[in-house]
Amino acid sequence: MSHTFYRKGFLAIAVATALGVSSFAQADVKIGVAGPMTGANASFGLQYMKGAQAAADAINAAGGVNGEKIVLVAGDDACEPKQAVAVANRLVDQDKVIGVVGHFCSSSTIPASEVYSDAGVIAITPGSTNPTVTERGLKEMFRMCGRDDQQGVVAGDYIVDVLKGKKVAVINDKDTYGKGLADATAKQLVARGVKPVLEEGLTRGEKDFSALVTKIRSTGADVVYFGGLHPEAGPLVRQMREQGLKDVKFMSDDGIVTDELVTTAGGAQYVDGVYMTFGADPRVLPDSKAVVDQFRKSGYEPEGYTLYAYASIQALAAGFNGAKSNKGDKAAEWLKAHPVKTVMGEKAWDAKGDLKVSDYVVYQWDAAGKYKQLEKQK
Numbered sequence: 001m002s003h004t005f006y007r008k009g010f011l012a013i014a015v016a017t018a019l020g021v022s023s024f025a026q027a028d029v030k031i032g033v034a035g036p037m038t039g040a041n042a043s044f045g046l047q048y049m050k051g052a053q054a055a056a057d058a059i060n061a062a063g064g065v066n067g068e069k070i071v072l073v074a075g076d077d078a079c080e081p082k083q084a085v086a087v088a089n090r091l092v093d094q095d096k097v098i099g100v101v102g103h104f105c106s107s108s109t110i111p112a113s114e115v116y117s118d119a120g121v122i123a124i125t126p127g128s129t130n131p132t133v134t135e136r137g138l139k140e141m142f143r144m145c146g147r148d149d150q151q152g153v154v155a156g157d158y159i160v161d162v163l164k165g166k167k168v169a170v171i172n173d174k175d176t177y178g179k180g181l182a183d184a185t186a187k188q189l190v191a192r193g194v195k196p197v198l199e200e201g202l203t204r205g206e207k208d209f210s211a212l213v214t215k216i217r218s219t220g221a222d223v224v225y226f227g228g229l230h231p232e233a234g235p236l237v238r239q240m241r242e243q244g245l246k247d248v249k250f251m252s253d254d255g256i257v258t259d260e261l262v263t264t265a266g267g268a269q270y271v272d273g274v275y276m277t278f279g280a281d282p283r284v285l286p287d288s289k290a291v292v293d294q295f296r297k298s299g300y301e302p303e304g305y306t307l308y309a310y311a312s313i314q315a316l317a318a319g320f321n322g323a324k325s326n327k328g329d330k331a332a333e334w335l336k337a338h339p340v341k342t343v344m345g346e347k348a349w350d351a352k353g354d355l356k357v358s359d360y361v362v363y364q365w366d367a368a369g370k371y372k373q374l375e376k377q378k
Contacts, residue, residue, distance in 0.1 A: 028068030029326060031056070031316060032091040033309070034084070034102030034112065035127075037076035040205075040231040043258040044104045044305060048126060049074060051302065051309030052101050054291065055343075059313065065098075065320045070313075073097060077108045079229075084108035088115035097121060098326045099316040101309055105229075106130035107176035113141045122328035124315055126308035129254065130180045134352040140328045142335065142349055144312045145254070145279060146358035148177075152184025154360040155225065155251060155277050159185075160192045162362075163249050163275070165223035169198040169216050171236070173228030181253050182227030197221055202232060209236050213243045224248055229255040234264025234271070241270055251275040257304040259369065268369030280359040281373045282307040282344040291343050311342035 033052045037045035049072070056070040064070060073095045075087035084103055091097045092115060100116055100123040103109040109128035113136075116123045122140040125133060129148045134141055159165040168189055172182035179201065186196050197219040202212060213236075216224060224240065226233050233256045240248060250273070257278050265271050283292050288307055295302040302310075318340040319331030332353075339348040348356045363371045 028071075029065050029320075030071050030073050030095055030097045031313065032073050032075050032087075032095065032097040032100040032102065034075035034077055034087050034091065034100055035104040035108075036079040037074060039078040041079045041104065041229055043230075043260045044127065045076065047258070047303065047305040048101065048104065048309040050295075050300060051126075051306040051311075052313050054295065055310040055313035055317075058291075059317045065317050066324065066326060068326075070317070075100075075102065077103055077105075077112070079105035079108055081107050081111050084112040085115060088112035092116065092119040092121055098320070099123065099328065099331070101126060101312040101316070103128060104305075105175065105177055106133060106180065109133050110176065113138055116140060116328075120328045122316065122319065122331050124312040126305045126312050127254070128177070130176050132176070132180075134354050138353070140332045142315070142332070142353040143355060144308045144315065144344075144347070145355070146360055147354060148181040148184045150358040151253060151277050151360050152181055152186075153188045154362070155181075155185045155253070156188025156192060158275070158277075158362050159189065159223050159225065159251060160194055163223050163251070165189075165194060165249070167197045167219060167221045168194055168223045168225060169200070169219055169221040170196045171198075171212070171216075171224060171226045171228075172201050173204050173226075173232055174201040175204060175228065177255065178226075178228035178253075180227070181255075182225065185225050185227065202228075202236070204228070204232060206232065207235050209239050210243070212236070213239050213245065216240070216248070217243070217245060221248060224250050226250070226252045227255075228252070230258055230261040230264050234261050234266070237274060238265045238267075238270040249273070249275065251277075254278040257363075257371070259303065261365070262369040268365075268367055271365040271369060272367040274365040276363050276365070276371065277360050278363055279308075280361050281363075282311075284373075285343075285345055287341070287345050288343045307343050311344045311347065314342045315340050315347065 077084035323330035
């Protein structure tokens with residue numbers, strides 16, 4: 001079944017929720033799912049909602065949260081910080097959520113999490129990797145993913161050790177997430193003795209990168225690293241290929257983990273060979289097999305952050321049930337003291353709300369427009 005079908009169906013749910021109308025049965029407890037449900041990054045919002053809804057259904061079938069059923073409430077922030085704050089205020093004040101799965105863009109998660117913290121609402125982000133998310137002492141803020149300072153080390157080491165990069169251009173999208181990750185990667189490159197030949201920012205929403213490509217060419221770069229999301233990564237790599245930089249290796253991050261990278265690039269031939277960092281593929285884990293099979297039988301491939309969102313709902317439910325309370329602070333205390341079995345394996349958090357174990361690896365896109373986890377190389 002096509003992504004178009006799911007997106008239309010999902011947007012109908014999001015719109016109905018915004019209007020105060022729900023097709024769900026009356027809920028006992030509400031959990032927000034916040035992220036880019038519309039706009040250029042809507043594919044990630046789709047992943048969040050598909051994973052969260054499947055997890056909520058399974059948990060409800062097993063008894064729910066402290067005997068009460070979960071209903072999800074969608075919040076569309078479009079990866080815009082001001083909109084994210086408005087979404088957070090609505091989820092807290094109007095919808096009375098007890099927990100939140102979200103947001104996606106770090107620039108949205110950071111201000112929105114202040115709202116949740118003030119209200120004592122626990123939040124788990126499946127995909128926000130900027131270190132600031134968990135470095136502000138917010139006791140109810142957690143991640144189901146790693147951090148940029150971990151991901152940047154993996155990317156920098158791979159560029160040096162495997163791609164043998166000598167002249168590396170580091171590009172970012174000037175957003176909290178993209179620039180933070182580009183800076184972390186550049187820092188690791190310098191630590192490994194490779195000073196970037198170019199560090200440059202582009203603007204989200206731009207499509208014409210001809211001037212930037214010309215600048216990259218002038219440096220003689222053999223590797224380009226891009227910190228950002230697929231709406232810009234796709235056109236950038238296409239224009240590099242079209243303008244003769246076919247042998248320059250291109251590496252990016254977990255912001256391009258969506259098959260829409262192929263669409264934004266204009267075809268699979270342009271993403272063939274592109275590298276990216278992301279957590280180890282949870283779809284191949286024994287703990288995820290039944291859930292993955294169920295998704296695939298329904299016609300949906302649980303790519304990207306789908307299982308991260310599923311695991312986030314599992315963690316919230318475990319926290320509330322373990323604490324025998326629907327209070328965010330109690331659930332947070334419980335999660336920091338107890339590991340949780342999830343669809344992604346056992347997860348445990350430190351005092352900041354970060355995962356105790358990070359599992360970033362490298363993937364590569366192929367000519368069929370699919371990505372595959374690569375074997376670890378020294």
